[in-house]
Amino acid sequence: MGMGRPRAFDADAALDRAMxxxxxxxxxxxTIAQLTEAMSINPPxxxxxxxxxxxxxxxxxxxxxxxxxxxxxxxxxxxTAHEVAERFLMEHADAQTDPANPxxxxxxxxxLACGTGSANVPFELAARRxxxxxxxxxxxxxxxAEHDLxxxxxxxxxxxxxxxxxxxxxxxxxxxxxxxxxxxxxxVSLKAFEEQTKG
Amino acid sequence: MGMGRPRAFDADAALDRAMxxxxxxxxxxxTIAQLTEAMSINPPxxxxxxxxxxxxxxxxxxxxxxxxxxxxxxxxxxxTAHEVAERFLMEHADAQTDPANPxxxxxxxxxLACGTGSANVPFELAARRxxxxxxxxxxxxxxxAEHDLxxxxxxxxxxxxxxxxxxxxxxxxxxxxxxxxxxxxxxVSLKAFEEQTKG
DNA sequence: AGATATCTGTAGTGTTTACTACAAATGTGG
DNA sequence: CCACATTTGTAGTAAACACTACAGATATCT
Numbered sequence: 040m041g042m043g044r045p046r047a048f049d050a051d052a053a054l055d056r057a058m059x060x061x062x063x064x065x066x067x068x069x070t071i072a073q074l075t076e077a078m079s080i081n082p083p084x085x086x087x088x089x090x091x092x093x094x095x096x097x098x099x100x101x102x103x104x105x106x107x108x109x110x111x112x113x114x115x116x117x118x119t120a121h122e123v124a125e126r127f128l129m130e131h132a133d134a135q136t137d138p139a140n141p142x143x144x145x146x147x148x149x150x151l152a153c154g155t156g157s158a159n160v161p162f163e164l165a166a167r168r169x170x171x172x173x174x175x176x177x178x179x180x181x182x183x184a185e186h187d188l189x190x191x192x193x194x195x196x197x198x199x200x201x202x203x204x205x206x207x208x209x210x211x212x213x214x215x216x217x218x219x220x221x222x223x224x225x226x227v228s229l230k231a232f233e234e235q236t237k238g
Numbered sequence: 239m240g241m242g243r244p245r246a247f248d249a250d251a252a253l254d255r256a257m258x259x260x261x262x263x264x265x266x267x268x269t270i271a272q273l274t275e276a277m278s279i280n281p282p283x284x285x286x287x288x289x290x291x292x293x294x295x296x297x298x299x300x301x302x303x304x305x306x307x308x309x310x311x312x313x314x315x316x317x318t319a320h321e322v323a324e325r326f327l328m329e330h331a332d333a334q335t336d337p338a339n340p341x342x343x344x345x346x347x348x349x350l351a352c353g354t355g356s357a358n359v360p361f362e363l364a365a366r367r368x369x370x371x372x373x374x375x376x377x378x379x380x381x382x383a384e385h386d387l388x389x390x391x392x393x394x395x396x397x398x399x400x401x402x403x404x405x406x407x408x409x410x411x412x413x414x415x416x417x418x419x420x421x422x423x424x425x426v427s428l429k430a431f432e433e434q435t436k437g
Numbered sequence: 438a439g440a441t442a443t444c445t446g447t448a449g450t451g452t453t454t455a456c457t458a459c460a461a462a463t464g465t466g467g
Numbered sequence: 468c469c470a471c472a473t474t475t476g477t478a479g480t481a482a483a484c485a486c487t488a489c490a491g492a493t494a495t496c497t
Binding site: 042043044045046047080081082083084087088156 | 441442443444445446447453
């Protein structure tokens with residue numbers, strides 16, 4: 040028995056195109072027509088490969104997470120907690136204003152509030168944001184064990200603070216804030232981090 | 239000549255209901271059917287009073303801004319820049335987790351990215367967010383003139399930082415962060431503010 | 438080569454969307 | 468009480484939406 044006609048498009052390349060559309064217009068604002076055009080495929084190919092619009096989003100998010108993990112590894116591998124925070128903030132400022140991508144971050148631009156038919160999309164995005172926060176907390180926990188951070192420091196608070204600041208930078212980037220502006224915010228935030236780790 | 243049949247609903251009360259729907263589902267996620275049901279009116283009444291879905295959003299935003307201005311007055315009337323920052327952050331933590339409203343802030347939940355047919359909605363929301371930032375900057379400029387803030391302090395940076403943090407708190411509130419968590423973030427942010435105003 | 442399994446492109450499907458025509462209702466001014 | 472101006476409820480409309488039936492194309496395996 041045969042194995043069927045092979046797929047004529049590269050799924051990962053197509054996902055990169057879809058990612059861009061979701062990023063720019065949000066989940067609900069992105070239409071199947073826009074997605075298929077960007078991916079250079081027809082609707083049946085999209086549905087055969089990803090099942091549904093939401094399935095496509097999840098696949099795109101998986102790919103996004105893949106890239107983000109590689110990026111986070113470099114951040115988390117910094118020697119000290121302070122340097123982790125600095126890299127995290129500054130790399131975010133740069134990434135969110137990278138002209139190669141739409142402004143901001145897909146995990147925020149994708150949609151914070153959706154219609155009743157897409158109610159779980161915001162949850163899906165929130166879960167992926169939480170992942171980043173978890174990674175930071177784990178790293179700061181390790182820093183505490185290594186006596187890089189003091190006993191009185193709460194890793195969860197630090198992680199949440201950094202997560203909140205970068206989410207806020209997302210919002211500002213989406214409304215046109217430039218790289219310098221975001222770096223400025225990152226620099227001020229880093230001072231709070233320093234102050235928090237002293238106490 | 240007569241003045242026509244009078245309107246049978248209270249426009250401001252109806253706008254409060256519409257605000258809630260936009261807040262909970264975003265601009266694109268909110269349907270006319272949901273809006274008319276929440277407002278307890280029929281579509282023709284909605285369109286006669288507000289022109290279009292986008293017109294309704296703007297009217298709801300005007301009402302939101304009205305309430306927000308009253309709230310900001312109390313914040314801006316604090317004696318010192320430090321107290322302004324403290325009130326701004328803490329009041330935001332409370333407001334964004336007020337059970338009387340959907341979580342987060344309408345100006346962020348409304349929609350950061352929209353479809354091509356609603357492309358100016360994100361701009362409309364961004365403009366209103368900028369207004370708050372402008373108010374803060376003006377207040378810090380005054381603080382500088384009053385020697386409450388030092389010569390080397392940049393009011394624009396301070397305002398942008400606070401704006402970024404509260405936007406980030408919005409994102410976290412929308413994904414379920416509770417009041418204590420937001421207050422914690424506010425407290426850490428306030429330290430950055432203090433540190434920034436010392437330098 | 439033949440049978441089989443999957444993909445591709447065309448051309449749709451039913452549903453939901455924002456929005457509205459129209460006639461009845463209800464007020465004001467003369 | 469009557470002409471007029473505006474609102475209200477019913478019942479839609481055209482367009483856009485996510486999604487798919489189907490037939491032809493293209494590969495693999497025996």
